[in-house]
Amino acid sequence: MASGSANASATKAIFGMIALGGLVFTLPTVLIIGVGMTPTIAAFMIDRRREKYTTLCVGGMNFVGVLPFVIKLWSEDHSYDKAFDILADPFTWLSMMGAAAIGWAIYIVAPGVVAMALAMRIEQRISSLRRRQRDLVEEWGPGVAGSAEVEPEESSADADTDADVGQPG
Amino acid sequence: MAGTITLKDRFDIDSDAPLPELDSPHATAYACSDRMANNNDLIALLCDPAVPVRIEAVDSLRNFPGYGLINYIDWGVVPWAPNGRRQAVVIMMRPGGGRVFKSLDAINEPMTDEFLIKGFLTPAAATLKELSTRGLSHRAIRPTNLFYTSQDQRSIMFGECVTAPPAIDQPAFIEPIESAMADVTARGEGGLLDDLFSLGVTTLFLVLGKNPLGKTIDYNKLLEDRISSGSYTPIVGQNRIPMHILELLRGLMSDDPRDRWGLRDIDLWIGGQRLTPKQPKLPMRARRPLVVGGREYENIRSAAHALARNWPISGEIIRGQDFDSWLRRSLPDDRVNASVEKIAGNRATIESSAKGDEPKLVTKVSMALDTAAPIAHKGLAAHVDGIGPTLALHFNDESMRQKVAEFINGRFVSQWMSLQTRTRPELMQAYSTLERLPAVLLQTGPGFGLERCLYELNPYMHCRSPMIEHLFVTKVEELVPALEAVAQGSTVPPIPMDRHIAAFLVARSTDVDDRFLRPLAVKSDAPAAEAIAVLRILARVQAMQRNGPMAGLAAWMASLLTPAVNAYHNLKLRRSVEANLTLATDTGLLTELLKSVDDGKAVQRDEQGYARAKQEHQQCVSQITQMTSDLQNKDILASELGEQVAAVVSGVVASLGSSVIIIFFIA
The missing domain is CATH 3.30.200 (Phosphorylase Kinase; domain 1)
Incomplete structure (x- = not known):
């Protein structure tokens, strides 16, 4: 048991060393992503849900905003200078923050849209059920709804037959 | 006109x-x-x-020969x-002449021997012979029911005998003792011997030209005197009778049917043969009298009669030691004692009988003491075939109804039959009917009870239902047309069936039996169940009797079937049944009416469908309630789902965007 736990710690340490090594060798990229993904980090910090829907929503779009600049860094010159050049460009900020803003917008608008769709679907279903109820009452009379069985047909039928008896033949 | x-x-x-x-x-x-x-x-x-009419006698009396x-x-x-x-x-x-005696108190010229023989006895004997040949008895031979055949008053004929039950209008002293002991309405059909006795007393009237008993008659005392000393002496009294007539009268008024003159004796007497007058044969005297109600009765018949008449106190007397010793030691004939043991049981059985069984005990003992007397139970003395007319004439008298019911339930007839020394084939029909009736009385529903007894015991009785009594329905084929007439009237009763109609039908028709009547007695919750049961019966009668369309009755029944139609839950089916019912009503045929409402499978299907529909409706209500609640809480529901949707949308857009960017840079 103890040896198992030690192994896991050792594995984590090895992966940590590799990741740290990787970060050391890709520092300009880390710089772009670190700066560009700030809204995501902020979203992560305020996201109280275990499922981290806010982080996913904002992070996904934020990443799309950051990705072109990372690729640009990699394809042109993977250096601090280039990274600073990119960060110095306002368009870069507009892209990265704009994408994150779109993520936030999706996150804010979606529940309203979903609520609307949900309400429509429920109302349709209620209408369908009410129609079925009306059909049942039309076919079986008000008694089927469990109300008092006062059926207009009965009184009219009585009146008809009384008339017959009054003038038989 | x-x-x-x-x-x-x-x-x-x-x-x-x-x-x-x-x-x-x-x-x-x-x-x-x-x-x-x-x-x-x-x-x-x-x-x-x-009053019941002797319809069967009318049919047999057509084309009667002679005058x-x-x-x-x-x-x-x-x-x-x-x-x-x-x-x-x-x-x-119409009789050619007038009535011979306008009343029993009337005084006529005494009849001459020649007129008596040629003008009365000769045609009377021929008439009784012909009646006997046809299996009938007159039972209304009395001075006030004689008519002259012509204005010149040459001969006398018997009046009618069919408009009332046998002997119902006969004064008791004109009837033989056994008949006089019975209630007036319960004297039964009787036979030739009874007519011969009445002929004897009537002849006495004609010979004297007046009532031999005078104007004041104590019938009870007269009957007791007749029982004690024979009928002849108390009836003739002090009147002087010519010797040759006396012979005839003694012969006809003999109390023992075996000694009573028959038609052959009358013919011989008419032919001139004269015999020594018979001495009256007196009933057996006991060695010591039996005391009943403070009075002493010296012969067996009078003792039996006294026990029957004093039935409330007779039970105690019969169970007493004195009666036993009277029975064993004072009677000259051991057969009487044997008869009592046969019917009522031995001494121990009689002594141990319950107080409540005393009336039955009295009936049995009096029956065994005097086997020719009518069966007397709780004050009702009736011959076997007299119980029917009694019930018919007293049907609205609750106390008499009760007596008749107890008489039938007592099952005395078979015991009475077992005591008879001669077979009585003419009573077998009444006997077999009376044997069936206790079972009928046990059931209380329509078609059973005393109403059924009324029609079983009076085969020609018209239906006494208050609805149709005035229409005098005597045959089953007349019933449905009679109900049609009622339906056409201004006031229509609640339902065209009652206890009388049900009893009349089952007693008269072979097409309607007890199975059809039982549903009438069952109180069902099913709508119009009674109306459908009635319709089933009347439809069968209408069809079997080929009565044809009866529009009024059909409309009447249709109005009663409305609850059955309204019991259909399915409105479409209900309208269809209504339409069918209307069409069936228009045909006037009750079978068509029955077909349109009496479909058990359709009712069952409708019930099942209705139950399913109710269940489905309830489910709809539950779902709507649930969904309405969901609708009110839609924001809460949409919150988590919205976040999920946002994450998914964002993920999808991001994936697509990333792919496009990568492809763009690679390209």
């Missing part, structure tokens, strides 16, 4: 021309003419609807306009 009522398109009865001098005690006479025979010398006797009996032509039921109801009428020839 005003006041003329026609029977069978042949006989015109003039309701404005009553003939009171020809009235019978229970029938009113009217002038009548026969269109076919162009004969105006007829009378129509309009019968009292409350000793009023000539019956026909009978039928007519709508009697003066009282607005239907009644039976009997058509007969």
